[in-house]
Amino acid sequence: MIVAGAAVQGTGHLAAGLxxxxxxxxxxxxxxxVLAVADGAGGRERSALGAHLAVDTACRVLAEDAPGPQDSPETWTRWIAAAGARVVAEYLRSVTAVLTATAPPHAADAPDAEPVDAGALAATLAAAVVRPPWAAFVSVGDCFGTLLTRETVAAAEPEPAERCHLVLPPPEPRGPGPVFLSSPGAALRARSFVVWEPELSGVVLATDGCTALTLDHPSVRGLPPEAGPLPSERFFCGLAATLRANGGDAEPLRALLCGPGAARTGDDLTVLCALTDGR
Incomplete structure (x- = not known):
């Protein structure tokens, strides 16, 4: 399996010295x-640390005891739901430990000491386990995920076209603000689901700063606005073809995230993918 990812500082953050x-x-x-991307909450001084704690926690939890390719949908669904709740709980435990360890000496023992504010390290998260024909997802917040499929063909037949499917869309732009791993009730608001797809050829996760670069307005395909954003075939399928051709070198991905089209939001951009490497 080919695994590649890149994170690029947004132009807005660069201009603000962040x-x-x-x-x-x-x-x-x-x-x-196992893949995980996280986006630290803007304006929180230690949100970058929160994002790193989030991906570390997600990868550790999701790499343990994942079901096998032959297991049932019920087994996969129960497992990813329990794993998602555990990711939130262990993230909060790690954040509390960090904040307690870095508090001023004896601050926690003061009579008027305030409780630890986990929101100081707030972050959103999208994580996935890719085990063809299964892909299992956990999400808290506004990161998003795309599934790639490609029809299986005989060796003598032409290479089939790859297709992309937005299975974990970002929230509605006019909806409520994002939920963070540190938000009250985050475990209850986490999204978890599984996809069984015999033609699965890859999974791509991205932070919300990548929406303008990777998602198309439905009008591009002659659809009404209600159809919602659609994954850009040129971006996702082109990226997959490039990474397979170069053996997973992430430099072309980094170049895409640094290009003119990526600077429209000013936000940080992160893309991470796992691709099957054979036909």
Whole structure:
């Protein structure tokens, strides 16, 4: 399996003197992979650390005891729901430990000490386990995910076209603000689901700064606005073809995220993918 990712500091953050607040991490398990991307909440001084804690926690939890390719949909669904709740709980435990350890000496023992504010490290998260024909997703907040499929063909037949499907869309632009891993009730508001797809050829996760670069308005395909955003075939399928051709070198992906089309939001941009490497 080919695993590649890149994170780029947004132009808005660069102009404001802020570092990149996104993070990504992957665990390549040979026949499967665990992916996680996180977006630290803007304006929170330590949100970059929160994003790194989020992807570390997600990869550690989701790499443990994942069901196999032959397991039932019920097994996969129960497992990813429980794993998603555990990711939130262990993230909060890690954040609390960090904030407690870095508090001024004896601050926690003061009579009027305030409780630890986990929101100081607030971050959103999207994570996935890719084990063809299964892909299992966990999401808290506004990161999004795309599934790639390609028809299986005989060796003598032409290479089939790859297709992309937005299976984890970002929230509505006019909806309520994003939910963070540190938000009250985050475990209850986490999204988790599984996809069984015999033609699965890859999964791509991205932070919300990438929407303008990677998603098309439905009018591009002659559809009404109610159809919602659609994944850009030129971006996702082109990226997959490039990464397979170069063996997973992420430099072309980094170049895409640094290009003129990526600067429209000014936000940090992170893309992480796992692709099957054979026909």
């Amino acid at each position: 570092g990149c607040q996104d993070a990504f991490k992957a665990v390549d398990l040979g026949d499967s992979a």
